[in-house]
Amino acid sequence: MNALLLAALALVDAAFAGFRAYTGRDGRIRKSKRALLAARRGLAVGAPALLLSAALAVTLLVAAADRGARYAELDAAAHRMLLCYAPYAVIVALSLVCYLWGPFRAGTLAVVVGLGPLTLVRPLVVLAGAVAAAWGSLPAASVAAVAAVGVLVVEPFVHRRWYAEPV
Amino acid sequence: MQLIEISDLVVDHDPGTRERLPVRGADVVARLVAAGDRGGARIAAGLACDDDGNLDPLAVDRRLVAVHTELQRLSEELRLGDRIAELLRPLLAVIRAAGHTDGPLRVVDVGCGLGYLVRWLAASGALGPDVDLVGVDFNAALVTEAGRLARAEGLPCRFVRGDAFALDEPATVYVSTGVLHHFRGDDLDAFFAAQATPGTAAFCHFDIAATGLAPIGAWVFHRARMRDPLGRHDGVMSARRAHDDETLLAAAAHADGLTPLVYEPRGRSNPFCTTLRPVIGVRPDLLPPLRAELGPGPSGRLVGRADTVGGTRQGASAGEGAA
Numbered sequence: 045m046n047a048l049l050l051a052a053l054a055l056v057d058a059a060f061a062g063f064r065a066y067t068g069r070d071g072r073i074r075k076s077k078r079a080l081l082a083a084r085r086g087l088a089v090g091a092p093a094l095l096l097s098a099a100l101a102v103t104l105l106v107a108a109a110d111r112g113a114r115y116a117e118l119d120a121a122a123h124r125m126l127l128c129y130a131p132y133a134v135i136v137a138l139s140l141v142c143y144l145w146g147p148f149r150a151g152t153l154a155v156v157v158g159l160g161p162l163t164l165v166r167p168l169v170v171l172a173g174a175v176a177a178a179w180g181s182l183p184a185a186s187v188a189a190v191a192a193v194g195v196l197v198v199e200p201f202v203h204r205r206w207y208a209e210p211v
Numbered sequence: 212m213q214l215i216e217i218s219d220l221v222v223d224h225d226p227g228t229r230e231r232l233p234v235r236g237a238d239v240v241a242r243l244v245a246a247g248d249r250g251g252a253r254i255a256a257g258l259a260c261d262d263d264g265n266l267d268p269l270a271v272d273r274r275l276v277a278v279h280t281e282l283q284r285l286s287e288e289l290r291l292g293d294r295i296a297e298l299l300r301p302l303l304a305v306i307r308a309a310g311h312t313d314g315p316l317r318v319v320d321v322g323c324g325l326g327y328l329v330r331w332l333a334a335s336g337a338l339g340p341d342v343d344l345v346g347v348d349f350n351a352a353l354v355t356e357a358g359r360l361a362r363a364e365g366l367p368c369r370f371v372r373g374d375a376f377a378l379d380e381p382a383t384v385y386v387s388t389g390v391l392h393h394f395r396g397d398d399l400d401a402f403f404a405a406q407a408t409p410g411t412a413a414f415c416h417f418d419i420a421a422t423g424l425a426p427i428g429a430w431v432f433h434r435a436r437m438r439d440p441l442g443r444h445d446g447v448m449s450a451r452r453a454h455d456d457e458t459l460l461a462a463a464a465h466a467d468g469l470t471p472l473v474y475e476p477r478g479r480s481n482p483f484c485t486t487l488r489p490v491i492g493v494r495p496d497l498l499p500p501l502r503a504e505l506g507p508g509p510s511g512r513l514v515g516r517a518d519t520v521g522g523t524r525q526g527a528s529a530g531e532g533a534a
Contacts (some may be wrong), residue, residue: 066438067284068279068281068284068436068438071280071327071356072329072360073334074364129258132424143288148294148297149445152289152290155288155432156428160431160432160435163435163436198459203438207387
């Protein structure tokens with residue numbers, strides 16, 4: 045369950061990363077379709093990165109002498125990672141709700157105290173989750189490292205691949 | 212440290228012919244160093260120059276368009292269109308009712324840049340079909356891009372390169388966003404004085420609220436949202452250069468015949484929500500109906516000099532008395 049929740053978070057994050065890679069590159073007013081395309085591009089880049097960390101986890105599991113113990117070790121690491129990411133995800137979700145459906149002053153508040161600073165600290169939160177997962181477990185550390193790098197490369201990759209210049 | 216934005220230094224025009232003049236890269240760097248801005252100087256030193264040491268105008272234009280496109284994202288997130296429509300809708304309603312203009316109502320965006328505000332107003336239809344939306348800017352590259360973007364979406368608005376106060380037909384309402392902090396002292400007074408034309412009923416100029424949080428918020432926001440170091444530098448500098456309410460009201464008083472007011476002044480509103488707010492000028496006869504049109508809540512946010520001096524409130528109608 046921990047791994048599935050992390051995978052779901054990673055995919056949602058990849059879609060937002062694709063969106064962020066696009067924003068600020070298109071001066072048009074009506075661009076929701078292009079924003080959705082950018083989110084799909086984020087997913088298209090994020091999903092293989094996620095599969096890579098999943099494949100590494102499965103390989104470590106299969107190669108272990110005691111698969112039950114290895115599974116418990118990786119699941120505990122995933123749980124520690126989730127404890128870092130879940131509060132962040134909840135705050136982002138609440139800020140987004142406030143921004144998208146609140147009056148515009150509430151939307152400004154959500155951007156100024158929520159979405160802006162949250163975007164800024166996102167790499168630190170990703171790293172904190174990876175360190176928590178890696179704590180005391182070498183196999184978990186390798187999976188967490190691959191997963192964290194995968195999460196962090198989506199936005200710059202999508203940006204450089206599709207939005208290096210204003211569209 | 213003198214506060215300078217790099218984008219103000221990299222383009223120069225002959226004031227008479229509007230012909231573009233060469234800008235030496237070394238001069239831009241030297242001015243920033245002299246201002247004590249070594250970070251800005253490093254960014255400027257990375258700008259492309261030709262063999263004579265002049266900044267490559269095409270590269271500068273591309274960079275400015277890219278920076279302004281990134282900057283537009285901030286206007287989108289801060290709902291700048293909604294903010295200005297909240298005031299322009301009732302303002303234009305009372306101007307229509309008062310019969311202040313014979314022809315179409317004309318809203319002119321001064322220093323429009325990429326024309327986000329004008330294009331948003333055109334796309335949303337927020338002001339009604341009888342409003343002529345015009346964006347004006349001295350920068351040819353930005354105006355050209357604004358026009359291209361408007362055509363790409365078939366928006367009913369137009370863009371003009373030149374002086375917004377020297378158009379063939381004056382504005383019914385002058386507006387701007389993020390322009391005021393570029394002017395200081397006599398230039399700021401002159402900016403407002405130029406709007407005291409007979410056909411002009413009002414002005415509404417949005418800029419960053421000069422709160423203590425503004426520079427910190429600008430740093431966080433530009434760091435999180437903008438990739439170009441030039442845009443980040445100038446964005447933070449904008450917040451540091453923002454004028455306080457008293458300075459704006461004093462300067463706005465130079466627009467003869469227009470009553471100066473600030474909407475959501477510093478100290479009266481949540482600084483997290485009021486990152487941008489306007490200084491407004493209206494013909495005195497329009498002020499009572501404007502307050503009525505705004506309603507009791509928003510009308511209370513509209514204050515004049517008597518309200519803001521010393522931070523003591525003297526009643527919601529003191530703005531009229533301040534004229």
